[in-house]
Amino acid sequence: MTGVTSGPDSPQRFSQADLGNALAQCAGYAAAGPWGSPATLFALVPTAVLAQQAPELIDPNDDSALSPVVQEAGDADLETLLTTVSWPDAVVGCAVVTEITVLPPDAESTLDEAFEPLLSDPEAADAAARDAAHTHPDRRQARLIAGVLRSGQRVALLSLRARDGEDASVESDLRTHPTLAPNVLDALASTF
Structure with a gap:
């Protein structure tokens, strides 16, 4: 500005x-x-x-x-x-x-399952967690x-x-x- x-x-x-x-x-x-x-x-x-x-x-x-x-x-x-x-x-x-x-709070285990096997590769773990979040049936979009x-x-x-x-x-x-x-x-x- x-x-x-x-x-x-x-x-x-x-x-x-x-x-x-x-x-x-x-x-x-x-x-x-x-x-x-x-x-x-x-x-x-x-x-x-x-x-x-x-x-x-x-x-x-x-x-x-x-x-x-x-x-x-x-x-x-x-x-x-x-x-x-x-x-x-x-x-x-x-x-x-x-x-x-x-x-929702109970979705944490879904995310953990998605990214824990990939922790040695932070980018892959992040992508897997993001994908799990975007495909979770109880997800909500928000601003x-x-x-x-x-x-x-x-x-x-x-x-x-x-x-x-x-x-x-x-x-x-x-x-x-x-x-x-x-x-x-x-x-x-x-x-x-």
């Missing part, structure tokens, strides 16, 4: 709730697109800074503390993008929305919405894809758990 700088009067302290609200905006952005979309990276910028420097980017009635700004990723995969991105000072956080496969702030706050949310016959509103329910997506949160934090 270029062209946005932080002013001396722009506060740099944001709460966990501010981060959660920004992630809900990211989830809404992703929900407007089709399932099967690539991961989307967002810069989290104080709304007050955007109002001063790029007012055309925000709604004048927007009272949120943070505004997500979509980042162009080109053809880069998420891992490559997160190892090469750098942020200007005005960016106080970042977030990503990516699709994942979610399995993972994860974000971090420079100041250390972290939040990860999950939105399940509605199954056939299920009310589509299930996709707007955002769930969280303290142990959700620690590796993704670590990768996001490492961009600062």
Whole structure:
């Protein structure tokens, strides 16, 4: 993200709730697109800074503390993008929305059976575990919405894809758990 700088009067302290609200905006952005979309990276910028420097980017009635700004990723995969991105000072956080496969807790033995014989080859073990997850009969597609702030706050949310016959509103329910997506949160934090 270029062209946005932080002013001396722009506060740099944001709460966990501010981060959660920004992630809900990211989830809404992703929900407007089709399932099967690539991961989307967002810069989290104080709304007050955007109002001063790029007012055309925000709604004048927007009272949120943070505004997500979509980042162009080109053809880069998420891992490559997160190892090469750098942020200007005005960016106080970042977030990503990516699709994942979610399995019920009792599916662990299925995954173990798939990758344990291949542990000497990490790439083969990873591919086998991924294949077992994608073919498991109780799998669910979901969007993972994860974000971090420079100041250390972290939040990860999950939105399940509605199954056939299920009310589509299930996709707007955002769930969280303290142990959700620690590796993704670590990768996001490492961009600062």
